[in-house]
Amino acid sequence: MSQDLPTTSYALLGLLTFGDDLTGYELKQRADRTLRFYWVSPAMSQVYTELARLAGHGLVSARDAGPNKRSSKYRITAKGRRELATWLESEPVEFPTLKHPVALRLLIGHLVDPATTIGLLRDYLGSLAARRAELAQVRESLRGRDDLDQPFHHPSLVAEWGLEYFDSERDIVEKLLRRLEEQG
Amino acid sequence: MSQDLPTTSYALLGLLTFGDDLTGYELKQRADRTLRFYWVSPAMSQVYTELARLAGHGLVSARDAGPNKRSSKYRITAKGRRELATWLESEPVEFPTLKHPVALRLLIGHLVDPATTIGLLRDYLGSLAARRAELAQVRESLRGRDDLDQPFHHPSLVAEWGLEYFDSERDIVEKLLRRLEEQG
DNA sequence: ACAGCCATGTAACTCGTTACATGATTAC
DNA sequence: GTAATCATGTAACGAGTTACATGGCTGT
Numbered sequence: 042m043s044q045d046l047p048t049t050s051y052a053l054l055g056l057l058t059f060g061d062d063l064t065g066y067e068l069k070q071r072a073d074r075t076l077r078f079y080w081v082s083p084a085m086s087q088v089y090t091e092l093a094r095l096a097g098h099g100l101v102s103a104r105d106a107g108p109n110k111r112s113s114k115y116r117i118t119a120k121g122r123r124e125l126a127t128w129l130e131s132e133p134v135e136f137p138t139l140k141h142p143v144a145l146r147l148l149i150g151h152l153v154d155p156a157t158t159i160g161l162l163r164d165y166l167g168s169l170a171a172r173r174a175e176l177a178q179v180r181e182s183l184r185g186r187d188d189l190d191q192p193f194h195h196p197s198l199v200a201e202w203g204l205e206y207f208d209s210e211r212d213i214v215e216k217l218l219r220r221l222e223e224q225g
Numbered sequence: 226m227s228q229d230l231p232t233t234s235y236a237l238l239g240l241l242t243f244g245d246d247l248t249g250y251e252l253k254q255r256a257d258r259t260l261r262f263y264w265v266s267p268a269m270s271q272v273y274t275e276l277a278r279l280a281g282h283g284l285v286s287a288r289d290a291g292p293n294k295r296s297s298k299y300r301i302t303a304k305g306r307r308e309l310a311t312w313l314e315s316e317p318v319e320f321p322t323l324k325h326p327v328a329l330r331l332l333i334g335h336l337v338d339p340a341t342t343i344g345l346l347r348d349y350l351g352s353l354a355a356r357r358a359e360l361a362q363v364r365e366s367l368r369g370r371d372d373l374d375q376p377f378h379h380p381s382l383v384a385e386w387g388l389e390y391f392d393s394e395r396d397i398v399e400k401l402l403r404r405l406e407e408q409g
Numbered sequence: 410a411c412a413g414c415c416a417t418g419t420a421a422c423t424c425g426t427t428a429c430a431t432g433a434t435t436a437c
Numbered sequence: 438g439t440a441a442t443c444a445t446g447t448a449a450c451g452a453g454t455t456a457c458a459t460g461g462c463t464g465t
Contacts, residue, residue: 049425055333064444065445076329080324080325080328081322083426086426087425089445126336129334133348134327134349136326137323137327139264140232140265144386145235146313147379148379149242149313150313151242153314157313161318168317194334194335198404199331202328203328209389209394213390217386220382224373268454270454274452277418296415296461
């Protein structure tokens with residue numbers, strides 16, 4: 042029965058488990074707010090492709106709302122919920138993948154002068170702070186709906202995890218930067 | 226002059242800047258040891274594809290060594306070094322991408338019982354420790370070749386960054402786990 | 410002789426992206 | 438009226454994977 046879909050498909054399906062029905066467009070917005078920080082934010086076109094696939098497997102159902110067959114809302118089906126729970130329990134869970142262009146550039150730092158590397162890391166600290174602020178705003182927006190029995194309890198746990206990750210990354214890079222500045 | 230290759234291509238090219246010439250096979254091994262932790266470890270077939278592309282752009286040169294036209298070693302060219310330095314200085318550097326299947330599953334923890342989520346995180350702590358041990362071994366293997374002016378100075382900085390990341394991730398997950406255990 | 414590793418490559422395929430096309434609704 | 442946003446989709450492409458095919462070299 043287990044369908045074995047790509048992970049992004051399960052991720053989008055998961056975003057439909059919070060008690061509301063969404064259009065493809067709205068689903069993309071939710072992905073931009075949450076999924077982006079620890080998975081990917083799929084392109085608009087892929088959201089529609091995935092919704093069509095999920096509907097083909099009977100994991101979501103489409104319901105027309107607007108007058109012109111537009112704005113159809115998607116709802117997760119009972120089968121979709123079972124499928125998601127099975128996926129969640131399936132072993133083994135893949136190890137996280139990190140694609141870190143900054144670390145990658147630091148690796149070949151011997152090709153350029155130290156000032157370039159230092160500038161690279163300073164820029165990174167800036168974008169890290171900006172990204173952290175975005176996530177902090179998301180976390181704040183869940184306040185009041187994040188109690189133990191409320192739908193956004195787990196999303197808020199994940200958001201807090203992300204904030205701690207950003208803080209730790211900042212600390213590590215700051216320390217590294219001090220080290221490079223002393224050498225250079 | 227800037228070629229604008231995929232990042233994996235620059236990454237593999239970067240692995241050829243440490244003073245030795247490598248066969249495709251050896252390059253794959255080096256990627257498995259280092260690149261894997263903060264980028265990806267490309268499939269064997271892709272390594273050969275990328276080497277062919279790099280050679281086509283004149284960024285690496287192939288030199289036959291074996292009798293049967295096999296075991297040809299690849300060496301980065303002067304043009305390749307210039308290209309890499311340009312890439313390193315190019316702005317802006319992309320923000321890291323994290324694909325975190327564990328966080329993704331935690332997000333929809335409301336679909337399963339707490340024990341499942343707790344088990345998931347415990348498993349993750351285990352694989353995290355294993356991965357950290359692998360990286361620690363890599364870092365140790367660089368000792369003696371990691372001084373300021375030596376080729377593996379920057380790789381060792383990156384490895385230490387990775388070790389600190391793993392430690393921080395472990396701390397965050399352990400705290401989260403305690404929180405879930407108290408609730409459940 | 411056989412296993413296991415070294416070594417290279419092609420073909421088919423999936424995932425996901427960007428570019429493009431189209432049109433409705435809302436706010437000013 | 439017109440710009441911005443809402444909304445949905447198709448087509449072409451690129452990056453990267455798995456499966457497959459091939460054969461040499463090394464140790465026991």
